[in-house]
Amino acid sequence: MGAKESSRVMDLYIQKLGRSLSGLGYETSGPPDHDLDREPGVKHPEWRISWFSLRSPIPEVNFALMAHLRRSSEGNIGISGNALLVSAAVEDILDELSYDSIDNFCGSVLDSIPFTYFETPQDMSQYIWVTGENGVDAGVREYMRLVDGPVSGWFSDRDDITKLLQLSGTARPNNVVDQVNPDPMRLRGSIVLAVLSGRGADAARVMAEYIGRGTFNNSDSREKARAFDAAMIRKFPVYEESRRAG
Structure with missing residues (x-):
């Protein structure tokens, strides 16, 4: 042909x-x-x-x-x-x-x-x-x-905020390099989406757990996670309130 x-x-x-x-x-x-x-x-x-x-x-x-x-x-x-x-x-x-x-x-x-x-x-x-x-x-x-x-x-499996927040703490199954650590892209997107959907407290809890991890995906780090967390605190008062309370 x-x-x-x-x-x-x-x-x-x-x-x-x-x-x-x-x-x-x-x-x-x-x-x-x-x-x-x-x-x-x-x-x-x-x-x-x-x-x-x-x-x-x-x-x-x-x-x-x-x-x-x-x-x-x-x-x-x-x-x-x-x-x-x-x-x-x-x-x-x-x-x-x-x-x-x-x-x-x-x-x-x-x-x-x-x-x-x-x-x-x-x-x-x-x-x-x-x-x-x-x-x-x-x-x-x-x-x-x-x-x-x-x-x-x-x-x-991704059609509500609760499911996305649960998935955000896991590795992507098709990531052949890292099958242990959460995917940074999915985690950040889920955190922002949760705040936009009125789930600021849940977003803050998931972020706190993430920052407290012992290991990270090779494209992420605790320093990068803290920088993202700080940016979210500056942007969203409801997120800031939950993070301070947590």
Whole structure:
């Protein structure tokens, strides 16, 4: 399959996937973070990225899906996916805080996981491969099977503040480097989101427990955590009150 035909098949793939996802309430969207905003299909005709978004039960939070399509050297089309928990409101708050306290935070993305983690965690670079237009429907069905199944469950585990605060004290399962320490990105995002949702006391408690840990992720430290805590105290009186009381 030549480049022109591959491009047409990838466009068809995106159209059919969008229609299937719309049945679950997802809408086509842009990337959740500027760092993820590239130009597939123009500068890089061998791949495409499409984004889809659904409102979470938590205010100011969206469930996001990424579909990444690429053409192999043989002309086959592969698709992979990522699930993300995103909040522009959290990103806005973090932008206002001191830089040193958030230098390991990734924009609006609070948490993410590749679809392949659910079935091949030992190799999360796998794609669903199809050949030609006749294979597109099968590829879409496989993507949707994952969305309906494990991806939906992953989102359900993150659909309220209590669940997010509980997860914030754990390592990300797809972090092959550190399976022990909490993920700094998820922790900071959950703390901010809890305060925005009127759960300042709970946020302060989780932060105090985090600062008191003996070990940290290699991208974080007690000093960075304290800097973040201090920035939150300056920003939110309710958080300050809870931290002082705790």
